[in-house]
Amino acid sequence: MKTIVVDPERCIGCLQCEFACAVEHSTMRDVLLALVEQPPPRRRVHVEAGPRAGTSFPNKCRHCDPAPCQLVCPTGAIHRERDHDAVLIDLMRCIACAMCAMVCPFDVVGYHAVGDRSVGRTVAIKCDACIDRLRAGEAPACAEACKTGALTFADPNDVAVAGRRRVTAAVLAATTTEPPTPVAAETVGAWRAIGEATAAAGLSGGAR
Amino acid sequence: MTAFERNGHSKDGIARLTMPEDAQQMLGLARSAGIETVWDRLAAQEPQCGYCSLGLSCRNCAMGPCRIDPFGQAPQKGVCGAGADLIVARNLGRAIAAGSSSHSDHGRDILEVFLATAKGETTGYRITDEAKLRRLAEEWGIQAGDRPVEEVARELAEAMFEDYGSAKTELGFVERAPDARRALWERLALTPRGIDREPVEMLHRTHMGVDSDYANVLLHGLRTSLADGWGGSMIATELSDVMFGTPSPRMSTVNLGTLKADYVNVALHGHNPLLSDVVVQAAADPELVALAKERGAAGINLVGLCCTGSELLMRKGVPMAGNHLIQELVIMTGALEAMVVDYQCIMPSVTDVAKCFHTRVISTFDKAKLPGAIHMPFDPHHGLEIGKAIIRQAIDAYSNRNPDRVRIPVEPVPMMSGFSVEAILGAIGGTPAPLVQAIADGTIRGAVGVVGCNNPKITQDYAHVMLTRRLIENDILVLVTGCAAVANGKAGQMVPAAAELAGPGLRALCTSLGIPPVLHMGSCVDNTRILVLAAALAKHLGVDISQLPLAGAAPEWYSEKAVAIGAYVVASGITTVLGVQPPIFGSRNVVNLLADGLDGVVGAKFAVEPDPEKAAVLIRRHIETKRRGLGLPYIEPDSIVAPTPAVPATVGA
Numbered sequence: 001m002k003t004i005v006v007d008p009e010r011c012i013g014c015l016q017c018e019f020a021c022a023v024e025h026s027t028m029r030d031v032l033l034a035l036v037e038q039p040p041p042r043r044r045v046h047v048e049a050g051p052r053a054g055t056s057f058p059n060k061c062r063h064c065d066p067a068p069c070q071l072v073c074p075t076g077a078i079h080r081e082r083d084h085d086a087v088l089i090d091l092m093r094c095i096a097c098a099m100c101a102m103v104c105p106f107d108v109v110g111y112h113a114v115g116d117r118s119v120g121r122t123v124a125i126k127c128d129a130c131i132d133r134l135r136a137g138e139a140p141a142c143a144e145a146c147k148t149g150a151l152t153f154a155d156p157n158d159v160a161v162a163g164r165r166r167v168t169a170a171v172l173a174a175t176t177t178e179p180p181t182p183v184a185a186e187t188v189g190a191w192r193a194i195g196e197a198t199a200a201a202g203l204s205g206g207a208r
Numbered sequence: 209m210t211a212f213e214r215n216g217h218s219k220d221g222i223a224r225l226t227m228p229e230d231a232q233q234m235l236g237l238a239r240s241a242g243i244e245t246v247w248d249r250l251a252a253q254e255p256q257c258g259y260c261s262l263g264l265s266c267r268n269c270a271m272g273p274c275r276i277d278p279f280g281q282a283p284q285k286g287v288c289g290a291g292a293d294l295i296v297a298r299n300l301g302r303a304i305a306a307g308s309s310s311h312s313d314h315g316r317d318i319l320e321v322f323l324a325t326a327k328g329e330t331t332g333y334r335i336t337d338e339a340k341l342r343r344l345a346e347e348w349g350i351q352a353g354d355r356p357v358e359e360v361a362r363e364l365a366e367a368m369f370e371d372y373g374s375a376k377t378e379l380g381f382v383e384r385a386p387d388a389r390r391a392l393w394e395r396l397a398l399t400p401r402g403i404d405r406e407p408v409e410m411l412h413r414t415h416m417g418v419d420s421d422y423a424n425v426l427l428h429g430l431r432t433s434l435a436d437g438w439g440g441s442m443i444a445t446e447l448s449d450v451m452f453g454t455p456s457p458r459m460s461t462v463n464l465g466t467l468k469a470d471y472v473n474v475a476l477h478g479h480n481p482l483l484s485d486v487v488v489q490a491a492a493d494p495e496l497v498a499l500a501k502e503r504g505a506a507g508i509n510l511v512g513l514c515c516t517g518s519e520l521l522m523r524k525g526v527p528m529a530g531n532h533l534i535q536e537l538v539i540m541t542g543a544l545e546a547m548v549v550d551y552q553c554i555m556p557s558v559t560d561v562a563k564c565f566h567t568r569v570i571s572t573f574d575k576a577k578l579p580g581a582i583h584m585p586f587d588p589h590h591g592l593e594i595g596k597a598i599i600r601q602a603i604d605a606y607s608n609r610n611p612d613r614v615r616i617p618v619e620p621v622p623m624m625s626g627f628s629v630e631a632i633l634g635a636i637g638g639t640p641a642p643l644v645q646a647i648a649d650g651t652i653r654g655a656v657g658v659v660g661c662n663n664p665k666i667t668q669d670y671a672h673v674m675l676t677r678r679l680i681e682n683d684i685l686v687l688v689t690g691c692a693a694v695a696n697g698k699a700g701q702m703v704p705a706a707a708e709l710a711g712p713g714l715r716a717l718c719t720s721l722g723i724p725p726v727l728h729m730g731s732c733v734d735n736t737r738i739l740v741l742a743a744a745l746a747k748h749l750g751v752d753i754s755q756l757p758l759a760g761a762a763p764e765w766y767s768e769k770a771v772a773i774g775a776y777v778v779a780s781g782i783t784t785v786l787g788v789q790p791p792i793f794g795s796r797n798v799v800n801l802l803a804d805g806l807d808g809v810v811g812a813k814f815a816v817e818p819d820p821e822k823a824a825v826l827i828r829r830h831i832e833t834k835r836r837g838l839g840l841p842y843i844e845p846d847s848i849v850a851p852t853p854a855v856p857a858t859v860g861a
Contacts, residue, residue: 010279012258049254053665056255147275147282148258187292188278191262191793194816201819203671205225205247205664 001085004129004143004151005159006058011047011150012188013056018043020145024130027115039113044127045142045151046108053195053204054188058142058151061108061127063087069100069109069126077124086129091116094123226533226668228698230464233617234537243564245536246555250664262794263296269416278794288416296795297422297429298414300771304429305407305414307772310552311733312372312403312440313575314480315447319368321482321588322447326361332486332591335361336453340630344446348380361450368443374405379439384743388752389781393434396427396809398779400435403443407432422798430779430810437776442736448519452485455522455626455730457635457723462697464534465620466527467543471509472500472606474599475529475538477558478550479731481519483572483586483594484512487548488524490595500603508599513538514553515690515731521625522730528623530698531669531691532662532766536561542613546602550586551576553661553767566608568601623697624704627687627727629741635721640741640748647745647757650841651713654757654831655685657729657738658692659773660765663788669695671763671787671820676701678824680725683711684831687741690732691764701726735773739780749838754781754811757834759827763787763820774814783812783830785823790816825850 026034026041034041045060067087070078077093078100080086089100091114101109101124109126130140138144139153146152152159198204222232222239225247238245259265259275266286267273274286276295285291290298325333335341335357342352342360350363371379379400382390393399400406410432413419419428449455467473474491476484490496491508500508511529512520520526529538532553538544539561547558548570559580562569569581572594577583584598636642646652658676662668672695676686680701688696696702701709707718710725718725729737738760746753760777762770765788774784792798807813817823829845836842 012262012278013255014257014259014275015255047255053256054258054261056258147277148279149277149281185279187262187794187796187799188258190796190799191258191278191789194789194793194818197822198666198818201821202224203667203818205250205666205668 002153002155003063003085004060004140005154005156007150007152008050008055008057009150010148011056011058012054012148013047013049014148015047016145016147017045017058017142017151018047020141021045021127024133024141025128037115039115041115042110042112042125044108044125052192052199054192055195059106059108060142061087061129062106063127063129064105068103068105072099072103074099081131084129084131084134086131086134088128088131089124089126091119091123096122096124098124100124224667225664227670227673228463228668228695230530230618230698231534231537231668233615234464234540237540237615238537241540241564243540243561244557245561246533246557246664249557259794261791263299263791263798264292264794266290266295266298268298268414271416276794290420293422293795293797294420294425296792296798297425300790300792300798301410301414301425301429301432303768303771304432304775305410307768307770308432308436308440309407310769311436311444311772312407314552314733315403315440315442315444316372317480317482318444318447318451319365322451323362323365323369324588325451326358326365328358330588330591331593332489332595333451333588335450337450340446340454341450344450347383368447371439371443372403374402377401379403379435381438381442384740385438385780386743386746386752389743389746389754392752392810393779398427398431398434398810400431400439403435403439406435422795423801426798426801430775433772433775434779436772437736437739437780441733442739444733445730445736448481449628452481452519453523454630455628456631457624457626458525459622459624459703460521460525460527461620462528462530462623462694463618463621464529464538464541465616465618466509466511466529467538467541467616468506468509469543469614469616470506472503472505472507472545472602473509473511473543474602475511475513475544475547476516476520476526477513477535477547478554478576479515479519479552479733480550480573481516481523482588483550483591484516484520484548486591486595487598488520488526488595489592490599493596493599496596496599496603499600500606503603503606505603505606508602513547514694515733516550518690518693518728518731518734521623522628522728522734523626525625527620528694528697531694533664533668539565539567541616542566542610543616545605545609546570546598548572548598549576549578549581552769554578565613566605566610568605570598570601572598621698621700623702623728624724625693625697625702625728627723627729629737629744632727632741633744635723640744644745644748646713646717648840650835651683651717652685653683653713653828653843654759654834655687656758656827656831657687657689657735657760657777657782658696658763659689659732659735659738659760660762660770661691661767662695663764663766665788666764666818668764669698671818671823672696673699673701675761675763675787675820675823676726677709678821679827680710680714682824682828683713684828685714686726687729687738688726689729689734689738692762693728695764696726697728702728732769732773735777739777742780742782751838752781752811755834755838756781757831757838757840758782759830760784761787761823761827763823778806778812778814779810781811783807783815785815785817785826787816787818787820787823821850
């Protein structure tokens with residue numbers, strides 16, 4: 001089963017996934033029209049700054065199974081869509097009690113007004129795995145927007161195989177003269193090293 | 209334990225964001241009052257875009273915007289076909305063009321008023337330093353002799369205006385550079401031809417489909433920066449001296465304690481001394497002082513901010529309230545009646561903070577308006593009247609002050625300023641010889657320009673102060689401008705008594721001359737004074753600037769102007785260490801060229817080192833390497849280690 005696989009090493013904090021997510025979840029699903037919608041369309045993927053400059057992590061619903069949010073929802077608003085293995089919220093049933101947010105292991109449930117006028121109030125909002133796109137055979141908007149490979153729509157088992165091959169290469173390199181393949185590109189490594197050095201000197205401002 | 213903790217600072221909370229006591233108190237006040245500051249906005253922006261931080265995004269055309277995947281997977285070329293090297297180089301080139309244009313447009317504004325003054329069309333302006341005018345005129349091939357000053361000034365202004373055009377092949381001030389440097393610039397096609405021409409050509413070259421060779425773009429970047437350093441900025445400095453006086457050493461005070469609780473306080477903020485100079489004149493007007501007293505104030509108190517502050521501090525000893533990151537916090541004192549701004553580095557947020565207080569923000573240049581400010585356009589033909597109108601605004605605002613909200617956090621700290629090249633050479637007998645001798649015999653190891661801005665990504669002032677401290681401890685004379693100067697002033701490193709902080713050689717030199725080990729050379733356009741001094745030393749020794757034991761450092765830089773300054777300093781032969789990384793790391797080739805290859809081209813290069821302790825080691829090693837090259841006594845560079853300076857073996861040469 002395919003899902004959104006995150007490689008935090010490759011996230012450079014450009015926020016393009018957040019933007020694409022908000023547009024995908026707008027009423028008009030158009031970059032320009034989405035900007036003027038009221039209430040504003042909300043992103044469901046959240047890129048928070050890491051402990052060092054140049055590091056960040058795109059956090060979103062992992063569509064757990066069993067899903068703690070689904071287990072605690074008192075109105076049965078949360079259910080699993082078996083065809084795409086997605087945890088979805090029936091907004092009409094949601095009573096915004098925040099039980100799901102409290103139990104979410106990833107803290108990715110938020111409460112916002114939505115564009116759907118039939119709902120007409122603040123409800124629980126989280127990643128819906130771009131279910132409409134999946135049904136149309138497309139990848140989720142965040143994975144499509146990500147150009148660095150931090151977010152990919154893939155089978156985790158396949159990703160693990162690729163990872164094991166990298167590990168194997170590195171292990172063999174350590175016992176032979178073959179240099180290991182760098183995890184991050186040299187350029188990104190040098191860029192992050194400055195962030196590391198700034199933090200090590202105790203000088204980082206901002207959120208860090 | 210980090211350097212920061214060693215110095216008794218907690219890494220947590222506000223002390224992590226800013227070092228000086230006045231800023232810490234005001235930021236605490238901002239936090240409790242819920243007033244947003246630059247640090248909050250940085251936190252809200254994080255994480256900042258990696259493509260942009262790496263220089264890998266391009267918005268130059270409508271086939272784009274494009275970005276290059278730094279991990280080498282998906283797109284490696286923009287729609288036009290530009291790869292990482294070219295996109296990074298084009299972005300850097302445009303930053304240099306913007307910085308160079310900013311300084312040079314400032315220079316043009318000075319030049320226009322200078323010409324109008326020569327024609328007798330201005331009020332509040334005059335030729336203050338006639339001797340300097342005549343020296344400059346002779347330098348520019350204009351017979352000064354005992355001809356009327358207005359006539360000489362007019363001819364000089366007209367000659368300088370030609371440097372802004374594109375009919376010349378070399379700027380007038382290029383002649384100040386040593387022959388070896390000029391030959392190198394000629395060979396590499398780096399000689400700046402026109403102050404406006406080079407940045408315009410950079411915009412042309414970086415348009416889609418023009419210069420696709422990243423190295424060629426970067427070389428023109430150096431020429432563009434030289435049009436600033438040896439052109440626009442130098443004209444700004446020299447003509448400001450002619451009109452407002454060449455600085456000479458004087459004592460003043462610095463930090464938010466320069467605001468006086470019972471006075472009408474006016475902060476002069478920005479970069480251009482044209483408007484602020486007439487405000488200084490207006491503030492002394494007996495009628496206005498009487499008016500202020502009538503409203504219950506003890507008088508009118510002017511303070512400077514940023515580089516306008518440096519211009520006034522250097523020439524008139526006007527107290528300095530603070531540097532870049534103080535501009536929001538100064539309003540938090542509740543004691544500021546007016547913030548008069550000209551241009552550059554004025555955060556658009558100052559009017560938002562001012563709304564929480566009685567402070568009036570007054571914008572003065574038609575090219576730099578701020579929503580929420582009162583606009584009182586600068587006009588040299590009515591300079592003094594406008595200056596008086598501005599002071600009247602401040603006096604009016606004083607009536608609205610809420611005394612319960614006044615909180616001036618600290619006592620001011622003394623600071624010595626006013627070290628123009630003329631003042632420095634004057635202090636040592638009129639020629640560079642004694643300075644050269646002090647360097648040659650190792651009394652001082654070399655000199656370093658610590659310059660540049662504040663940046664909320666770096667604990668405010670800490671990198672400036674710490675780097676400077678480590679350099680003077682090791683007998684390296686430090687020349688400071690702009691925000692770096694203000695940081696050192698606040699930290700008490702710019703009084704003659706601070707010689708105690710210096711190594712034995714520098715201490716003895718400073719004590720004998722009665723000067724601090726850290727010399728304030730002016731605002732950021734006044735970095736040209738450092739170029740002029742370096743050129744004079746090189747010429748005296750008959751060598752190129754790149755052979756001298758000099759370095760530059762911009763530990764907390766943020767602006768495009770700083771990029772231009774860094775580029776012209778390196779292109780002039782002085783290796784420069786940056787404390788904040790420029791957006792170039794997306795291209796290994798560009799990084800390699802700037803941090804290594806450039807040394808073989810212009811005899812200087814860039815380094816990036818945020819930790820001031822390590823930057824100090826880098827710079828000391830560089831200086832000793834240069835000493836070795838000149839055949840002077842040197843310390844084995846590799847024996848210099850961080851962070852506690854060991855006692856290295858001296859190797860004779």
